Amino acid sequence: MKGRLLFISSLLLCLLSACQESKMDRFERETKDFTERNCPKQCDAITILDSLVFHNDGTMDYRYYYSVDLTSKEESLFMQKLEDLRYECLEGIRNSVELKNVKAAGLNIVLSYFEKKTKKKLVEIRYKKEDYE
Secondary structure, eight states: OHHHHHHHHHHHHHHHHHHOOOHHHHHHHHHHHHHHHHOSEEOSSSEEEEEEEEOSSSOOEEEEEEEEOOOHHHHHHHHHTHHHHHHHHHHHHHHOSTTHHHHHTTOEEEEEEEETTTOOEEEEEEEOHHHHO
16 A cells, blocks of 8 residues: 555656746747747738747747838838837837746847848847846
8 A cells, every 4th residue: 555655656746747847948838839829910010020939959049030021212221220129129128027037037038130021131139138137
């Protein structure tokens, strides 16, 4: 009887510990779930959120991928407004309740913008912990 009880207790302990995931594994799962449920998502007239990605591979990059639908004239305007974009995004990150756990974990938050038609990378903006604290 004691042997069975010990075996069942050991089995339950193994099952419970196997169900626990690390914080980084949770970020990876949650970003995948978010992308599957919400993307593509129209952010404004020209910007689409294509995906949110985190790979538990040691890079510590929490990545947003955007497509921007621009004409050639708008592309140069987009690039001229880059500093405004950097500042606005940083303020958004600093004030974001949704990113509370991401910021607490000290992850890099990376925003990658691509031209929708050509898939050309327009800009990649990286914020480190010291930037958004």
